[in-house]
Amino acid sequence: MKILYIAYENVFSTGILQAQVITQFEFINRKYNVSYDLISTLKVEESKDPLYIKNRNETFDRVGAFVNIHEFSKTVSKTQSVISFIIDSFKILRSSLYLAKEVDIIHARSYGGGMLAYVLSSILRKPFIFDMRGILPEETVQVGKIKNGSFKYKLLKFCERLLINKASSVFTVSNNFSSYLLSNFSIEKNKIFNISNPTVYDNSVSLNKRTDIVNFLYSGSCQEWHCPKETLLLFNQLRKKYRDKVFLRICSADDEKFIKLADEVGLPKDSFSISRVPFIEMKDVYKEAHIGFCFRRKGLTSLVSCPVKFAEYISSGIYVVSNKGVSDFDVLYRDNPGVGLIYDELSDNMDTRDLELYVDKILSGGVDFKALHIPEFDWDYMSEQVYKQYKKILGADL
Known part of the structure; x- marks a missing residue:
């Protein structure tokens, strides 16, 4: 089986795409010998980024035998x-x-990739997957790039409905996301994965892990909807009590914004x-971390999302501090008590007592750090489910 995977973004510049695209290829190829043609886009300024160069070279070494990488300029x-x-x-x-003629399925990531897949599918009669990742029209409004009700917003909503209707399968990232599609679009449940x-x-x-600190x-950007201010304020409350017994590591490209916010x-x-x-x-960063922040501003885009860092945290024995109204977290935290701490609401002065109890437990050596295994967050299990979707689309026996 061969898949054409279209990502209308740079697969090699961010850890998110490395984790969700390249890792997926590795598991499915190892288990089922599926090969890939990968389309990735690249802005001129990205081509000189040392992180992009390092990630691309490392990726090619890992998957070059079964993934043909095709990069296109993006303006x-x-x-x-x-x-x-x-x-x-x-x-x-x-x-x-030329690439699409030789594949069995076109797997499109997000809306840009989805539109390309739709055109290719229409010309070549190939099935395509619309791997949504999020609800782009609302996300684009949220970050201030377009206005709700504008021509660009309406155009995105039109494309969204077209892709959902025409795709052989629509991939979501949470149960809340799947429910949103069923409530707002004419789509059958068995078409959603x-x-x-x-x-x-x-x-x-x-x-x-260390117990003396x-x-x-x-881990993430300084976008307002990631709640960086609330995160730093909460940590600062703890720092005032614990002094040099607590430390915050920020993994982000927004260093200047975080320095200003910290000040x-x-x-x-x-x-x-x-x-x-x-x-x-x-992975080396995760080995050292005890507690990870995963806040999101409440709203539709957060409700249907699934932060990539969540699975990475729980698989590394990291206690996850988040808030209700994000992804399926309300249910996940209820059904898996060891996940971490979930706040009902975020504010500039949150109650730290429950978090302090866990910090005290770490410092006293009372925490047995273990990965919390939830099958749907494990690529070993989910790669099998993705492959089943491929077979289902092709009408093959499972």
Whole structure:
């Protein structure tokens, strides 16, 4: 079996795409000998980024035997130019036609990849998967790139409905996301598949962590909806009590924004660090972390989401601090008491008593750090489910 995987974004610049695209390829190829053609896009400024170069070289070494990588230039600006997208898409389509002829299924990540897959599917009569990842129209409004009800918003909603209707299968990342589709679109339940956002469970990795200091972790951008201010304020409350017994590591490309925010909330410079970490090195960061922050601003985009870091945290013995109204967390925290601490609401002055109890337990040596195994967050299990979806689309025996 051969898959054409289309990502209208740079697969090699962020850990999220490395974890959710490349790792998926590795598991499915190892188990079922599936090969891939991967389409990835690249902005000019990204091509000189040392992190991109390191990730790309490392990825090629790992998967080059069964993944053919095809990169195309991308000129879409911060204003989300429709004309730029059309020009870029035409260049990609022209080359992708030859690739798509030789594959069994087109697997498209998000909306840009979805539109390319739809055109290729219409021309070549190949089945395609719309792997949504999120609800792009609402997300684009949330970050201020377009306005609700604008022409671009309505165009995105039109494309969204078209792709959902025409795809052979629609992938979501949470049960809440699947429910949203069933409530708002004319789609059958058996056409929806929740891929979650799995990770690799490595039983060979020791989870022996230090008990003389508690390392907190924030991994992600400084976007307002990630709640970075609430995170730093909460950590600062703990720092005032525990002093040098707690430390916050921030893994992000938004170093200047975090430095400014830390100054605003009065967080001492020696109580945290900020760095960009290549995907392959994140496992070393997780080994050292005890508690990970995973806050999200409440709203529809958070409710249907599934933060990639969640699976990576629980598989590394990290206690996850989050809030209700995010993904399926209300149910996950209820059914898996060892996950961590979930707040009902976020504020600038949150109650730290329950969190302090866990910090005290770590410092007293009373925590047995273990990976919390939830099958739908394990690539070993979920790769089998993805392959079943491929077989189902092709009408083959499972």
